[in-house]
Amino acid sequence: QKAEWEKLKHAETVTTDGKHIELAANIGTPKDLDGVRNNGAEAIGLYRTEFLYMDSPDFPTEEDQYKAYKAVLEGMDGKPVVVRTMDIGGDKELPYLTLPHEMNPFLGYRAIRICLAEDEMFRTQLRALLRASVHGPLRIMFPMIATLQEFREAKALLEDEKAKLTAEGIAVSDEIQVGIMIEIPAAAVIADKFAKEVDFFSVGTNDLIQYTMAADRMNERVSYLYQPYNPAILRLLKNVIDAAHAEGKWAGMCGEMAGDQTAVPLLVGLGLDEFSMSATSILKTRSLMKRLDTTKMAELAEKAINDCDTADEVVALVEQYTK
Ligand code: PEP
Ligand code: MG
Numbered sequence: 001q002k003a004e005w006e007k008l009k010h011a012e013t014v015t016t017d018g019k020h021i022e023l024a025a026n027i028g029t030p031k032d033l034d035g036v037r038n039n040g041a042e043a044i045g046l047y048r049t050e051f052l053y054m055d056s057p058d059f060p061t062e063e064d065q066y067k068a069y070k071a072v073l074e075g076m077d078g079k080p081v082v083v084r085t086m087d088i089g090g091d092k093e094l095p096y097l098t099l100p101h102e103m104n105p106f107l108g109y110r111a112i113r114i115c116l117a118e119d120e121m122f123r124t125q126l127r128a129l130l131r132a133s134v135h136g137p138l139r140i141m142f143p144m145i146a147t148l149q150e151f152r153e154a155k156a157l158l159e160d161e162k163a164k165l166t167a168e169g170i171a172v173s174d175e176i177q178v179g180i181m182i183e184i185p186a187a188a189v190i191a192d193k194f195a196k197e198v199d200f201f202s203v204g205t206n207d208l209i210q211y212t213m214a215a216d217r218m219n220e221r222v223s224y225l226y227q228p229y230n231p232a233i234l235r236l237l238k239n240v241i242d243a244a245h246a247e248g249k250w251a252g253m254c255g256e257m258a259g260d261q262t263a264v265p266l267l268v269g270l271g272l273d274e275f276s277m278s279a280t281s282i283l284k285t286r287s288l289m290k291r292l293d294t295t296k297m298a299e300l301a302e303k304a305i306n307d308c309d310t311a312d313e314v315v316a317l318v319e320q321y322t323k
Contacts, residue, residue: 005283009040013286015268016293023286024082024276026254029055030071035279040286043080045202045276046141046254047072049125050087058096059121065128073136080137082202082254082276084181085125085154087111087143091218106207106216111144116153126161133173141202145180145187151197181254183207188236191243201244202276205255209233228257229314234266234305241271252276259285262315265322268292269301296321 013023024045025036029052036044052060052068060068073081088094089110102108115122129140142154155178165172182188183204191201205228210217212233215225227233244251252274257263259277264285267275271294275285300321304314 005287008283008286008290009038011040011286011290013042013289015289015297016291017295019294021268021272021289022080022252022274023282023289024080024252024254024274025279025282026276027072027279030068030075032279033072033075036076039279039282041079041279041282043082043274043276044072044076045082045252045258045274047081047083048087049084050092053086053088053094054092059124062124062128062131065125066131069129069132069138070135073132073138076136078136080139082139082141082179082252083129084141084143085112085122085129086115089114106210112142112150112154113144115142116150119157122154123157123161126158127165130158130162130165130172130176131170133176134171137175138173139177139179139200141179141181141200143181143204144183144207145194146184147186148190148193148197151180151194155197181207182240183211183255185212185236188212188240191240192246195243195247195249198249200249201240201251202274203237203240203251203253203255203257205233205253205257208236208255209257212236227311228260228263229266229304229311229318231305231308231310231314234270234301234314237267237272238270238301238305244273245271250274261285261288262318264288265292265297265318266301266304266314268294269297269299269304271298292322 013021022042024043025041026046028048090106145151162172177199179198179200181204182201209226213225215222241251250273254276258275259281304317308314
């Protein structure tokens with residue numbers, strides 16, 4: 001099996017009926033690039049920039065950030081890179097940023113909510129990203145977006161910094177895609193409205209599942225409710241993917257579900273365009289995708305959504321279709 005995967009390193013990810021799917025990697029630092037290249041990733045689908053903040057004794061400077069983003073873009077040699085703006089809060093803390101003690105940190109002051117309130121810190125990151133954009137195809141992604149207002153506000157700050165840099169004579173790419181993570185059910189439900197304004201979606205299933213099922217992703221007592229294959233989750237995903245496609249936008253996924261071998265046939269059937277996962281899952285997923293037919297998987301996904309009542313029934317159906 002390992003030998004077969006090895007051969008797939010430089011292969012394209014195409015289904016039996018010829019549909020190309022983008023297989024991307026999740027990274028936390030530029031040091032992860034070796035693993036990304038060794039596993040044949042076609043892109044970076046999630047660069048979690050909060051590690052840049054967590055590994056630093058104080059807020060990373062614009063220059064520190066610029067260097068890291070440039071290293072990743074150059075390291076990918078022309079392949080697309082999705083950089084997610086800082087997602088601190090929830091379970092991730094910064095020693096130099098005192099956050100209020102909260103009853104429910106996952107429902108509290110986190111990610112884009114902090115960035116829009118601490119806008120100097122956010123502008124520093126946006127400037128570093130804009131400057132790095134000349135080094136490769138950059139896609140900027142905002143995490144934890146719940147409302148269109150939040151997206152518009154974040155995008156306006158980005159545009160504002162871009163205008164300032166341009167006025168200073170600093171080059172910025174005109175081809176940056178700007179998208180959002182879909183990880184809050186409210187955004188998934190009105191994905192059609194978001195799709196008119198964003199360039200892409202990437203579904204963060206780790207959070208989307210916890211918020212949809214009201215089951216803390218870290219709490220083992222309720223882990224039985226953490227159900228990626230629950231028809232409720234599948235319906236949300238279908239809504240998001242269809243909404244993106246209706247506006248000619250692409251939809252990806254960067255939560256754990258994207259690399260889950262039982263979920264992959266369903267996600268291919270739902271028409272997901274990009275799958276981003278830990279680099280070590282890429283080759284086995286490419287091997288699986290090359291054995292799938294999109295028409296048959298679309299039929300599977302439709303049955304899972306319409307005919308199955310429970311996650312267990314969905315799993316049984318997937319097994320039947322991929323035997
Ligand atoms: C997610 O929520 O699925 C995600 C990819 O983001 P994180 O795991 O960093 O919250
Ligand atoms: Mg998340």
